[in-house]
Amino acid sequence: MSDPTVLQQEIALEQKHVDRVYARLVDLRRDASRAEKEGYQLSRVGTFGALVERDAMVFHAARRRHALDTEYEGLVFGRLDLATGATHYVGRMGIRDENSAPLVVDWRAPAAAAFYRATAAEPLGVVRRRMIQSARERVTGIEDDLLDPEAAPDDMRVVGDGALLASLSKATGHGMRDIVATIQREQDEAIRSPAGGVTIVTGGPGTGKTAVALHRAAYLLYSDRSRFAGGGILVVGPSGVFVEYIATVLPSLGEDTATLRSLGSLVPAYDTTRVDSGPVAAIKGSLRIRRVLERASHDAVPGAPTELRLLYRGTLLRLGANELEQIRRKALPRGARRNEVRSHGFDRLFDALWAQARQSKPAGLPEKREFEAELADRNDFREFLKAWWPRFTPLRVLRWLADPARLRNYANGLLSREEIGLLEGSFALLDEQGPTIADVALLDELDELMGRPRKPQQKSKNPFHVRDGVQEVSTFSDRQAAARSQNVQRDEDYRDYAHVVVDEAQDVTPMQWRMIGRRGQYASWTIVGDPAQTAWSGDLEELDRARERALGSRRRNTYALTTNYRNSSEIFEVAARVIRTIMPDLPLPSAVRSTGVEPVDLVATAAGLPGLVRELAEKQLTDVDGTIGVITPVPRQEEIAGWLTGLPERVQVVTALEAKGMEYDAVVLVEPAALTKDAAGIRTLYVALSRATQRLTTVGTDANWMPATGSVS
Numbered sequence: 001m002s003d004p005t006v007l008q009q010e011i012a013l014e015q016k017h018v019d020r021v022y023a024r025l026v027d028l029r030r031d032a033s034r035a036e037k038e039g040y041q042l043s044r045v046g047t048f049g050a051l052v053e054r055d056a057m058v059f060h061a062a063r064r065r066h067a068l069d070t071e072y073e074g075l076v077f078g079r080l081d082l083a084t085g086a087t088h089y090v091g092r093m094g095i096r097d098e099n100s101a102p103l104v105v106d107w108r109a110p111a112a113a114a115f116y117r118a119t120a121a122e123p124l125g126v127v128r129r130r131m132i133q134s135a136r137e138r139v140t141g142i143e144d145d146l147l148d149p150e151a152a153p154d155d156m157r158v159v160g161d162g163a164l165l166a167s168l169s170k171a172t173g174h175g176m177r178d179i180v181a182t183i184q185r186e187q188d189e190a191i192r193s194p195a196g197g198v199t200i201v202t203g204g205p206g207t208g209k210t211a212v213a214l215h216r217a218a219y220l221l222y223s224d225r226s227r228f229a230g231g232g233i234l235v236v237g238p239s240g241v242f243v244e245y246i247a248t249v250l251p252s253l254g255e256d257t258a259t260l261r262s263l264g265s266l267v268p269a270y271d272t273t274r275v276d277s278g279p280v281a282a283i284k285g286s287l288r289i290r291r292v293l294e295r296a297s298h299d300a301v302p303g304a305p306t307e308l309r310l311l312y313r314g315t316l317l318r319l320g321a322n323e324l325e326q327i328r329r330k331a332l333p334r335g336a337r338r339n340e341v342r343s344h345g346f347d348r349l350f351d352a353l354w355a356q357a358r359q360s361k362p363a364g365l366p367e368k369r370e371f372e373a374e375l376a377d378r379n380d381f382r383e384f385l386k387a388w389w390p391r392f393t394p395l396r397v398l399r400w401l402a403d404p405a406r407l408r409n410y411a412n413g414l415l416s417r418e419e420i421g422l423l424e425g426s427f428a429l430l431d432e433q434g435p436t437i438a439d440v441a442l443l444d445e446l447d448e449l450m451g452r453p454r455k456p457q458q459k460s461k462n463p464f465h466v467r468d469g470v471q472e473v474s475t476f477s478d479r480q481a482a483a484r485s486q487n488v489q490r491d492e493d494y495r496d497y498a499h500v501v502v503d504e505a506q507d508v509t510p511m512q513w514r515m516i517g518r519r520g521q522y523a524s525w526t527i528v529g530d531p532a533q534t535a536w537s538g539d540l541e542e543l544d545r546a547r548e549r550a551l552g553s554r555r556r557n558t559y560a561l562t563t564n565y566r567n568s569s570e571i572f573e574v575a576a577r578v579i580r581t582i583m584p585d586l587p588l589p590s591a592v593r594s595t596g597v598e599p600v601d602l603v604a605t606a607a608g609l610p611g612l613v614r615e616l617a618e619k620q621l622t623d624v625d626g627t628i629g630v631i632t633p634v635p636r637q638e639e640i641a642g643w644l645t646g647l648p649e650r651v652q653v654v655t656a657l658e659a660k661g662m663e664y665d666a667v668v669l670v671e672p673a674a675l676t677k678d679a680a681g682i683r684t685l686y687v688a689l690s691r692a693t694q695r696l697t698t699v700g701t702d703a704n705w706m707p708a709t710g711s712v713s
């Protein structure tokens with residue numbers, strides 16, 4: 001423990017610098033408001049040039065003000081004392097004083113890298129690294145790491161127990177914890193990985209993969225803003241709950257341009273949280289379903305007219321079922337996209353009708369063009385076309401799969417009888433309950449298979465588009481320069497992202513890789529995940545192949561994270577025992593924190609379970625300050641939520657699948673035995689057991705839920 005007087009003196013010292021920074025911030029905000037006002041004045045001049053300039057000025061100034069507002073909290077969080085005698089302050093954004101001398105260095109600037117990378121073994125010129133904790137403008141604490149005692153001047157003071165442990169013992173809030181002040185070296189290396197190619201980050205539970213992925217997005221925006229803010233960064237996470245959990249991280253770093261989507265909302269027309277059972281999700285996720293969809297996308301419309309009869313100038317023109325089917329098939333060869341070749345179908349229909357008309361030679365038969373125009377004008381003919389070859393939406397075609405006869409026909413030779421039965425059960429609910437998360441990838445595939453007329457894309461004409469590189473300080477200028485590109489209007493289903501981040505990548509199915517891949521054809525990628533946490537019960541090799549295909553031949557940079565920052569060592573020990581039963585040789589991360597509190601395992605009768613679960617949740621409310629996750633088997637979420645009605649919002653009831661990527665201070669895992677039927681279930685159990693930072697309780701009707709080694713294959 002450090003001497004409290006020394007601590008207070010050091011806090012007072014840092015407060016002086018922080019006061020200077022905030023005073024400067026006031027000036028900068030005033031300048032920004034003035035620039036905004038002046039921008040509006042320019043509109044009175046009325047020339048086109050002045051208007052363009054006004055737009056740019058107002059936009060930049062407004063953005064600058066926004067940046068200054070959002071990064072107000074915890075603006076300065078670090079200080080480096082170098083062996084050279086120089087001192088750098090590190091913060092969420094770079095700020096210079098009125099003479100352009102740096103007051104704060106942006107955490108992403110090269111000069112700040114040592115803040116994260118220096119260790120006692122390799123101090124990189126850093127003598128003391130100091131983390132400054134604050135509440136708004138007030139410095140509240142200091143945690144020092146003395147990295148190079150030999151080089152330390154005699155009067156250098158070192159206080160606190162180390163920054164990382166201090167930060168980890170804080171309670172978890174609703175959003176993800178902010179780690180910018182305590183990023184560790186192996187994480188920093190992954191964050192600053194080269195911008196191109198594919199950066200792959202692996203590591204066990206709680207190793208900071210999500211945190212790294214998000215800080216990397218912020219780093220890329222900083223290091224090449226015109227490329228990444230202009231082209232856009234897409235962040236894909238597994239569930240809506242997860243996306244909400246991470247939503248505040250990038251804005252807290254001053255970046256609000258990235259697009260965050262869950263797998264159920266990646267395609268704009270849908271936004272679903274409905275999940276399929278594991279076996280159904282495995283069929284829908286497998287590439288075999290693609291051929292099933294392809295067949296559906298080429299099939300005749302249910303209830304389509306089987307005959308065309310038109311009275312034309314006293315002559316009956318008639319096409320029967322066979323002729324219509326032949327025309328349709330010829331116009332729609334394998335590989336053709338139904339919505340795109342619609343007009344070919346119509347052309348062939350006209351040809352067939354024209355041939356008939358010519359044969360019967362009605363009086364006054366006009367030229368072919370005019371004949372076509374006359375038909376196209378007729379309501380009865382137009383109605384026929386609409387019914388015979390409508391414009392298809394993917395959802396309409398997916399609904400055809402709810403018809404068991406059609407499904408069997410499309411899946412014949414591709415899926416087993418049992419698999420077809422499972423799909424039948426799932427698609428039967430499509431009309432009533434809407435698509436599931438797995439269906440969204442099928443709908444996107446159908447969209448691709450059938451094509452659609454695309455709107456021309458709007459390109460931004462940006463006279464203020466400035467190419468910027470990494471800058472040491474004063475990032476206002478690069479943020480402003482890019483402001484224009486952030487105003488780019490993107491297509492609703494924008495596909496040309498400059499960078500795609502995929503979190504919890506181990507759970508992305510082959511069909512979902514195709515869906516994401518369509519949106520990242522020109523992108524560089526960051527992929528983070530942990531294969532040991534996958535719930536995928538399908539073919540693991542197929543999964544690897546699909547991912548590799550989406551990522552293409554881009555260069556891979558791989559990073560492995562090795563420390564678990566989330567779980568206490570007592571909690572992670574239980575999770576580790578579970579995963580070792582199916583993956584005995586898996587390298588596991590080491591949990592850095594011990595609380596001395598052992599996890600609790602309880603058994604109840606079926607009748608006693610609801611009361612006990614409620615009691616346990618209530619107890620956690622007094623034991624921890626932060627969030628409490630009650631994790632349930634997927635089919636029982638609603639029932640168990642019913643047992644907990646009226647409890648504060650801090651108690652969140654989530655399924656084992658929704659718990660992916662999440663973190664709670666206390667976890668009550670209900671009926672763990674429900675998850676031990678197969679290897680995918682055990683991997684999901686491993687996820688559920690590794691969500692808690694402080695307290696873990698397992699409770700259920702089966703006392704023997706801990707799987708035995710080799711009990712499942």
Ligand SMILES: Nc1ncnc2c1ncn2[C@@H]1O[C@H](COP(=O)(O)OP(=O)(O)OP(=O)(O)O)[C@@H](O)[C@H]1O
Binds near residue numbers: 203204565
């Ligand atoms: N360097 C760090 N300093 C402080 N906290 C950290 C650090 N790295 C990670 N954490 C914290 O550890 C927890 C786990 O991080 P994160 O969710 O990113 O891990 P993950 O590897 O994605 O986990 P999982 O695979 O289990 O979903 C979070 O609370 C995060 O804020």
